Amino acid sequence: MDSSSRPGWIFVLQLASIAWMWIFVLGISYWIIHLNRLSRQLHDVPSATVGISLVAIPVFWTVGLVLTYVFVGLRRGGSGDGAGEADTREDRP
Amino acid sequence: MKNATNDNAASAYADQELLRSVEQSGAGFRVASTLLLLVLLAGWLLFSRQLLYGMGVTGLNQPVVWGFYIVNFVFFIGISHAGTLISAILRLSNAEWRRPITRMAEVITVVVLAIGGFHPVLDLGRPDRMLNIFTAGRLQSPLLWDVSSITAYFMASTVYLYIPMIPDIALLRDRGTWPHWFYTFLAWGWQGTPRQRKVLDRAVGIMMVLVIPVAISVHTVISYIFAMTLQPGWHSTIFGPYFVVGAIFSGIAALLVVMIVLRRIYHLERYLKQVHFDHLSKLLLVMSLLWFYFTFSEYLTAFFGHEPTEMRVFFHKFLGPYAIFFWGMVACNFLIPVGILSFRRTRTIPGILVASCAVVVGMWLERLNIVVPSLANPRLPYPTGFYFPSLVEWAMFAGGIATFILGFVVFARFFPLISIWEIREGREHSIPETTERLQGYLPDPEPGGTPVSAGR
Numbered sequence: 001m002d003s004s005s006r007p008g009w010i011f012v013l014q015l016a017s018i019a020w021m022w023i024f025v026l027g028i029s030y031w032i033i034h035l036n037r038l039s040r041q042l043h044d045v046p047s048a049t050v051g052i053s054l055v056a057i058p059v060f061w062t063v064g065l066v067l068t069y070v071f072v073g074l075r076r077g078g079s080g081d082g083a084g085e086a087d088t089r090e091d092r093p
Numbered sequence: 094m095k096n097a098t099n100d101n102a103a104s105a106y107a108d109q110e111l112l113r114s115v116e117q118s119g120a121g122f123r124v125a126s127t128l129l130l131l132v133l134l135a136g137w138l139l140f141s142r143q144l145l146y147g148m149g150v151t152g153l154n155q156p157v158v159w160g161f162y163i164v165n166f167v168f169f170i171g172i173s174h175a176g177t178l179i180s181a182i183l184r185l186s187n188a189e190w191r192r193p194i195t196r197m198a199e200v201i202t203v204v205v206l207a208i209g210g211f212h213p214v215l216d217l218g219r220p221d222r223m224l225n226i227f228t229a230g231r232l233q234s235p236l237l238w239d240v241s242s243i244t245a246y247f248m249a250s251t252v253y254l255y256i257p258m259i260p261d262i263a264l265l266r267d268r269g270t271w272p273h274w275f276y277t278f279l280a281w282g283w284q285g286t287p288r289q290r291k292v293l294d295r296a297v298g299i300m301m302v303l304v305i306p307v308a309i310s311v312h313t314v315i316s317y318i319f320a321m322t323l324q325p326g327w328h329s330t331i332f333g334p335y336f337v338v339g340a341i342f343s344g345i346a347a348l349l350v351v352m353i354v355l356r357r358i359y360h361l362e363r364y365l366k367q368v369h370f371d372h373l374s375k376l377l378l379v380m381s382l383l384w385f386y387f388t389f390s391e392y393l394t395a396f397f398g399h400e401p402t403e404m405r406v407f408f409h410k411f412l413g414p415y416a417i418f419f420w421g422m423v424a425c426n427f428l429i430p431v432g433i434l435s436f437r438r439t440r441t442i443p444g445i446l447v448a449s450c451a452v453v454v455g456m457w458l459e460r461l462n463i464v465v466p467s468l469a470n471p472r473l474p475y476p477t478g479f480y481f482p483s484l485v486e487w488a489m490f491a492g493g494i495a496t497f498i499l500g501f502v503v504f505a506r507f508f509p510l511i512s513i514w515e516i517r518e519g520r521e522h523s524i525p526e527t528t529e530r531l532q533g534y535l536p537d538p539e540p541g542g543t544p545v546s547a548g549r
Contacts, residue, residue: 007277010274010277010278013278014278014281024248028244031227032232032241035230035231035232035237036232038229038230038231038232039231039232039233042231044231044232044233045233052232052237052238052241053232055310056241056242056245059245059249059303059307060245060248062299062303063245063248063249063252063300063303066252066256066296066299066300066303067252067256069292069295069296070256070259070281070292070293070296071281073288073289073292073293073296074259074281074282074283074289074292074293075281075282076288077286077288077289077291077292078282078283078284078286078289
């Protein structure tokens with residue numbers, strides 16, 4: 001593994017992991033909305049469907065946003081490229 | 094870059110023991126993981142019979158259509174509460190003794206959630222039909238609420254485990270630990286700058302608040318699978334909190350077992366001290382009393398109602414074929430832990446291990462007592478059912494336990510089991526912070542008053 005090429009492809013891998021996480025979050029949200037519409041078509045009990053949708057979707061979005069905030073924040077908050085260039089010995093967040 | 098790396102590596106010497114499992118894993122890791130994989134493989138080989146011949150190879154029949162798979166599903170998901178919930182509550186309440194415990198607790202959550210969440214798939218005669226929930230699921234069914242809540246909990250727990258690990262992952266990256274690219278990928282450029290610390294602090298703060306209601310909702314929703322039906326023994330209003338209490342109870346017990354075993358294997362005696370076990374075992378004792386209170390209330394109400402269908406289930410458990418499991422549950426969940434943990438003389442680490450193992454077994458028996466007797470004595474006019482698990486079900490149970498241990502073995506191979514940065518933070522910052530906090534709890538001195546010591 002070439003050391004100089006490592007940050008480049010790792011960065012792409014990191015971006016891909018964020019993208020994958022958002023595909024998951026959006027997929028779950030779409031699925032719950034789909035089930036909600038299905039329940040209306042089938043005249044199911046509306047309270048449960050609305051309740052689950054209201055609770056579950058924001059939870060997934062919050063987790064997704066927190067993870068994105070961490071990834072973006074850590075990239076922007078570093079003093080340089082990052083990998084292996086620790087400028088401090090404190091590992092305390 | 095090299096100097097910085099060396100500096101960072103040098104700072105880890107103080108906690109070298111915590112990195113031993115990552116940097117010096119040898120034959121032990123390979124032997125343990127091979128054996129566990131063999132157990133898992135044996136389970137899957139036997140399970141292939143179920144795929145080929147259908148549910149007939151299990152002990153399930155009419156009217157007992159749920160058995161080991163659902164018992165283990167509820168049991169494993171219950172244990173998952175150890176982790177994130179305990180860790181989040183201890184973090185939120187600034188309990189300083191949490192530091193060596195939180196990561197193990199969080200790992201338990203993620204591993205057992207993955208195992209438990211998979212069990213309903215095993216219970217399907219046609220696992221491929223699981224895909225139907227994506228196209229034709231009905232949100233009015235509590236089963237689907239479970240799918241949503243467990244998925245949300247799994248995602249939140251994984252993120253809650255991962256985010257506080259970033260500084261330790263960066264430490265491994267800077268030490269050049271193999272596989273270096275893996276740690277570089279997961280560290281996200283962590284350098285420990287003030288801005289990065291602020292970002293991570295904020296994210297951990299949000300996650301620890303978010304994860305508590307999600308964890309509680311998961312086990313409440315699991316109880317709804319039972320309580321929303323009209324089966325005798327299940328249709329109870331206290332099932333939600335009863336399940337949550339049971340989940341936290343079994344979670345603490347599992348955490349204690351894991352801590353004691355890992356302390357021995359990885360020589361973590363300097364980090365996991367008697368005081369940690371003492372605090373957690375007192376929590377276990379409180380949960381044991383609370384569990385008994387809920388159990389007593391549940392069965393007393395059923396007995397006083399004396400409804401014929403309820404009483405069939407009641408006597409099936411108290412005096413019938415399930416009496417051995419019911420009274421075994423009471424002994425394991427109440428008599429043994431209370432007998433051991435109430436006295437300082439017996440509240441030693443071996444004593445705590447015995448009590449915790451008893452609770453883990455007892456809580457599994459509780460899940461069995463909830464699931465099977467009610468199905469064996471339904472409200473509809475069926476003859477009393479009988480259930481005995483088949484070899485396939487036992488094999489998958491063994492596979493589940495092997496996966497749990499394997500999860501820890503693999504985790505310990507790649508990551509420190511105790512949070513290094515939290516330990517360091519504790520050493521460097523906690524004493525002044527705790528002193529300041531303690532002073533904040535005490536009454537303010539009267540303006541212009543004489544200090545108490547001077548008055549004396």
